[in-house]
Amino acid sequence: MSNDSHPVFAQAPQPGTVTLSTGTAPTPYTVTAGHGLIIVGHCSAGALAAAFDGQDVFPVLTEGGQGVLVVFVCDFAEASHGPHLEFHVTALAAPVPGATVPQDRAAALSALATQADWGVLSLHLWNDTPDVVAYNSEYLGLNARRCTGFVKVMQAHLDFSFEDQDGTALSSGKLRLNRRSDAGLMGRVLRHLGWRGLWDAIRRRPARAHVINPKSRVMDRNGRALTLTAPDKMIVTGFDAAHDRLEVSGGILGRYGFKPLIFEHLWPFRFVYVHPDDA
Template identity: 35%
Template sequence: MKTKSHALFEAYPLQSDVEIPVGRVPTPYQTYDGHGTLIGGTADLGQVQSLLQNETVHPLQTEGGRAVMGIWVVDFTEASLGPHKELQFSFLVAHQPQPPVASHPLTLLKALFVNPAARMFCYGLWNDTETAVAYNRELLGLDAQLTKAEITRTNGQKRFRFVNSDGEMIFAGQVQEATRPVARVGWSLLRLLGWRQTVNALRRPYLGAKVVNPISDRLPYNADAQSYIAADQPLIQFFDPATDLIEFGPANNGQFDFQPQFIEHFAPFRFVYLNPEKI
């Protein structure tokens, strides 16, 4: 299949089938096509520290005293587990306390893909198929929940809405989609990363980032799981309140004091998520 003909899947091919409550599934987790959006920003540090009080990780904080947070909205149209949608709330963390990172709108990207100590802690995860939920819970140790999801893309705008099993809204919004690289964003990222790190990132066929699961009965420690993402042309834009709108549902409204700073779109959304490392 053409969509699977990529260096990422050659380096990390499907290995075996594993039995989980919904049946046999292939591993590792792979997605071959779709459209993903990352909304990056900052959250209230004290609230995030409180949410992580039972974990053994430490949130990365900016020089301005904020936690670094990202929200993923993804429509996987072709994947090893079949088509499915996903919403994820994540905090950037490290296993040991780290010096503050720059108070820059794109600091999440530098920390996630350049800082070897940075991890993405998966705090909240929702999928719209039982297979994806079971896989994430049973094999990856993530607290995945079932959702009903709507994601549409029309006239340069992406709209999304996720609700729980009771029909209560979890997260919703609409954002503009850049159609070409934004020069102002490119120069800002270049100044943040520096020339060498920018060139190195552009030359890689895929980027790697480590994800950490919450402690649970299924996985009683904060394990690292390696993930990789590849898109033909990621497009980054600054968040614009005049055109971009996000809304948290009652369960999370006000919990993070999330302040969005940028939006990055990935297409096609090629992704590999390896199993958590054993301690």
């Protein structure tokens, strides 16, 4: 089966077009091949509060009072809008205040699979092509900005580095690429899922999650954009500072006091992003 004939794309809305400042672009946004790295960790709730000010969704905190960041590092080798890179910083969010997850580092990953009314609020997004920046900003309301950088997938690790259009460092890292998920960590994820959550997650093929746009002139509400993800491989690894490197002292992640805990490698990256009006 070719990537573009995978069943995930049959669940996408009918193809269309939208007119942007860069010209006409196809809808919906799809990715048929590439690599994705999802890095989940805790952060300062105080630093996160300003990002949620004025929004109609609320940060999900750990029982210890920390926020939860979900960071996407992606190399979209084949996509509806051409090959491009993405560096996306999001925060776990709920429709009502006071939502919490256990302090265990496996809990946030489980919550993404079981809490259907939760999502991730887009905080900061960078892409390396003008067409994708225009699509994400002008059509999806995600306030994307231009960047430069690279994502290199090696046999045993993934290297990446991103800079904004002024040459200021955003983030960089070198993380292990294991052949299989950490057994102990996956056991903890399954315990947090529970039998009902595990069954629901198994039935939801492809994986379904929601990205929430911040309010802006483009979209004056917190729209919930459905995403469909269907890679062949998903390897979950616990972050270990003795073997993994992620630059968090400076750049955007340092602003939030980010502490990486888990990362998940997905490939080949098959992905559909549905506009909130079509979800």
